[in-house]
Amino acid sequence: MTTQNPTPLPEPDPSAFTGDDARFIADFATLCTFGATPGGGVERQAGSAADGEQRHWFAGLLRDAGFEVVFDRIGNQFGLLELVPGAPYVVVGSHMDSQPTAGRYDGAYGVLAAAHAAFRLAEVYRSDAAAGRQPKYNIAVVNWFNEEGSRFQPSMMGSSVYTGKLDLETALATTDAQGVSVREALESVGCLGEGDGPRAAFAAEIHIEQGRSMERDGITIGVVDSNWAANKYEFIVHGEQSHTGSTIIEDRKDALLGASMLVLTAREIADRFPGALHTSVGHLNVYPNSPVVVASRVNLLLDLRSADEEILAEADALLHQRVSEIEQAAKVRIERRTGHSWPVTPYQIEGVELAEKAAADLGLSHGRVKTLAGHDSTNMKDLVPTVMLFVPSAEGISHNEHEYTRDEDLVAGLHMLTEVLGKLVEGALDES
Amino acid sequence: MTTQNPTPLPEPDPSAFTGDDARFIADFATLCTFGATPGGGVERQAGSAADGEQRHWFAGLLRDAGFEVVFDRIGNQFGLLELVPGAPYVVVGSHMDSQPTAGRYDGAYGVLAAAHAAFRLAEVYRSDAAAGRQPKYNIAVVNWFNEEGSRFQPSMMGSSVYTGKLDLETALATTDAQGVSVREALESVGCLGEGDGPRAAFAAEIHIEQGRSMERDGITIGVVDSNWAANKYEFIVHGEQSHTGSTIIEDRKDALLGASMLVLTAREIADRFPGALHTSVGHLNVYPNSPVVVASRVNLLLDLRSADEEILAEADALLHQRVSEIEQAAKVRIERRTGHSWPVTPYQIEGVELAEKAAADLGLSHGRVKTLAGHDSTNMKDLVPTVMLFVPSAEGISHNEHEYTRDEDLVAGLHMLTEVLGKLVEGALDES
Structure with missing residues (x-):
């Protein structure tokens, strides 16, 4: 390609x-x-x-x-x-x-x-x-x-x-x-x-x-x-720093795993509303970002945009439901900081x-x-x-x-x- | 938590x-x-x-x-x-x-x-x-x-x-x-x-x-x-820079989406071999890492470790099969650079x-x-x-x-x- x-x-x-x-x-x-x-x-x-x-x-x-x-x-x-x-x-x-x-x-x-x-x-x-x-x-x-x-x-x-x-x-x-x-x-x-x-x-x-x-x-x-209306959020995914080599998988609280689930979720939600909803994560930072350390913190900016405010509200609700599920699945805590939003x-x-x-x-x-x-x-x-x-x-x-x-x-x-x-x-x- | x-x-x-x-x-x-x-x-x-x-x-x-x-x-x-x-x-x-x-x-x-x-x-x-x-x-x-x-x-x-x-x-x-x-x-x-x-x-x-x-x-x-044996790879996911707000979803070639799929894949593969395989992505950098730009490039370091070389080989094959699938799913190109590997x-x-x-x-x-x-x-x-x-x-x-x-x-x-x-x-x- x-x-x-x-x-x-x-x-x-x-x-x-x-x-x-x-x-x-x-x-x-x-x-x-x-x-x-x-x-x-x-x-x-x-x-x-x-x-x-x-x-x-x-x-x-x-x-x-x-x-x-x-x-x-x-x-x-x-x-x-x-x-x-x-x-x-x-x-x-x-x-x-x-x-x-x-x-x-x-x-x-x-x-x-x-x-x-x-x-x-x-x-x-x-x-x-x-x-x-x-x-x-x-x-x-x-x-x-x-x-x-x-x-x-x-x-x-x-x-x-x-x-x-x-x-x-x-x-x-x-x-x-x-x-x-x-x-x-x-x-x-x-x-x-x-x-x-x-x-x-x-x-x-x-x-x-x-x-x-x-x-x-x-x-x-x-x-x-x-x-278009837009909701823009900063999410901070909190995990726990540990050794990538030796920490057993079930003990890991991997902030980057949780963040990656958020990135995929954003796309999955867009796919539910073809042509009517745009979602993206363009900015994502990993801490400590070392090859052999499970990430303790990931900051990312996620946005949802639509010309239809009802679709935007529905997508937003889906996102927040998924945030709770990701917290369980990845054993992380996800903090949401509202960036800014605007209506149509x-x-x-x-x-x-x-x-x-x-x-x-x-x-x-x-x-x-x-x-x-x-x-x-x-x-x-x-x-x-x-x-x-x-x-x-x-x-x-x-x-x-x-x-x-x-x-x-x-x-x-x-x-x-x-x-x-x-x-x-x-x-x-x-x-x- | x-x-x-x-x-x-x-x-x-x-x-x-x-x-x-x-x-x-x-x-x-x-x-x-x-x-x-x-x-x-x-x-x-x-x-x-x-x-x-x-x-x-x-x-x-x-x-x-x-x-x-x-x-x-x-x-x-x-x-x-x-x-x-x-x-x-x-x-x-x-x-x-x-x-x-x-x-x-x-x-x-x-x-x-x-x-x-x-x-x-x-x-x-x-x-x-x-x-x-x-x-x-x-x-x-x-x-x-x-x-x-x-x-x-x-x-x-x-x-x-x-x-x-x-x-x-x-x-x-x-x-x-x-x-x-x-x-x-x-x-x-x-x-x-x-x-x-x-x-x-x-x-x-x-x-x-x-x-x-x-x-x-x-x-x-x-x-x-x-x-333990280990295979460590640097992957570079190549997408295409575009505007997060206006680019329609089907036109996007989102390197961060592809990279996130790799992060999830690493965990899914570990879950197939409970206790016998450790996988992780600890290091991931996004370019241009701007809130309103679909990422054109993500570099990440992924490793697989096992005490059993057969399991490691099987996991490695699964990973590489999934890489091709992710290239299709996210419309990205994934370049693999071998880092280093060692046997048991x-x-x-x-x-x-x-x-x-x-x-x-x-x-x-x-x-x-x-x-x-x-x-x-x-x-x-x-x-x-x-x-x-x-x-x-x-x-x-x-x-x-x-x-x-x-x-x-x-x-x-x-x-x-x-x-x-x-x-x-x-x-x-x-x-x-």
Whole structure:
């Protein structure tokens, strides 16, 4: 079985475009060089050197376009354009941080598209073309800190602090596997600022789909109308340290055996609800992790996701029933620490309809989709009316170096985001 | 379920003994302070600061008794007493390095008992009492490097290099999880020496049993007549990195799911041969180990052990059959890297009989036992006739802070080792 696609990805190619579109693809090609991996992806986890480098490069890009660059107290990076003194902002963007050995598009595309959309609108409002177009809000391009949550948990950290869902001090004190705190990481790359960031009136984000539905349905723009519900747990399996060679099997209290049963259980539960439930364990640490010691402790993160809250509840009950059975079977104790959960929540229907009209006006094929993954916009939509857009992602591959979206889809998404952002800035959702 | 014994262990108490025995228990109490853990155990992995401290303390103890201290090219520590110029050595000892959060006795007892046995014999040969006792060999007390293999794999590294089973440069270049090499670790604690160490004629080791059989049978001295056979493997499970939230279940190639199936399989196979087969996975690492990424790679170490080579072969065949099934079930590829294997091999019968006679002469209850765990003597017995002795270990608890052997058993073992060592030094096995 081959586990990697051996075909190199096409490089972003500005020569196929002209004017601003070519400049956008050229900037995206530059962005792909930060933390580039030999396998054609990127690795720039939150607060890493590569993350710092791309943030400083992005600051220069924003300043050159006349935007003021500020970092807030959790390292969110904003490029501010004041069009209406004192008015609140349309906050548009995504995140540049990545998973380890990740793809080029996840998050990064959305930040750069937001900047270029804002650059175009800045030009519009500056020029004669603005005669009939009057901004009512300011624009804040945003690069949220630590959306990925690979180095520092939880994910969506920057937007969670911004929206008041996560305590600032808790976030800053969070440490990575080497004991480095968020505060230290942000200071080391010069990205720890002050204050709460700009006040939002509306928000918008564009992202790759990370699923196959748009590719299957042949549509260019996905208008996200809701997210899947999710329950995320940290489990700690407690066993007892002993010698793997000499301890008789019936005396063993093997934390790794119990943890492995949990991993299998998660999959078995998903298999009961084909297509309707996603479960996974991506993170698991063994202590003391010595070849000749029965593990005394295993920490793991397990999540359950569904678009149907009843299925999620049923799956959750099954999981907790199985936890008790595993405790007996493996002679371990399983401690559950709730991570975070979210219900199925809709994006505001006015925003969905605005986006659908914009796509129609631009002649872009579109359809409503749901997001299975969490995004910063999942947080923002609980604060202000928010528009979430997708472009297709080849074969749904994501969190993988072979993640790929075609240049023409990137550019179509940029046009779409520019249209939506302009409408938001001009007050199209003022009644919502 | 409680997973830790809350009762503090009794401290070694010299006041219950007199003379050399009291000095031995007092020295053992000192040895327990190096790398002492709050839970009553020790943590002094190979080449760590705590390991370096105890080695330098031990060097002083040996020098004070008139022994010459040398480190060989893989960091084995020898205390040499030349009694017969130019003659080869009886090599007696064990290892002082420990697992993480380990017990006080594993290895450390055997090194200190060897030193004290040698001190007593040195005194005997120096004094009038030696009139009727004539040494034919020299004595080398040994503290083997990295028997445990928790920080650097494989285990039994020092004795494997000494006996020519492991290439020196390979061993020195081995790195720990932080990328520190054996060479760097040994240099950092000042324990990297030169040369091959003393030439062995015979070897002896005493160790705690790490099993329950002697406690159950009520015997003080175990004479080890063979070791269990073992097959140890490194498996690498290859999956494909993808997004845990959005990737549909049937598209997933989850390396952690495959690895968990291997962990369960190991236990299921052990359950087919109750009491006759031990299996375990103690070490498992996940990549990229991010909460929202399906794992692309899991490395794990799996071992199978039995006193019956036919059972081991049958279990091994079952395991490999299951590996293919798991590859299909979890859509992963499983790469096997053979670690090391050893058959059931006897300790030389002449040595067993010598030890049995010594125990009888001393009036110590004794019986033949097998070792399930590997020991440095497992290597030494393939080079020279070797005597391996056990003292009881409470409840068989080992590789755990609650590992415990009573002071009176420690002292009985010291008397026994002194007797055996004297006989070896005086040529009792010359005909073997």
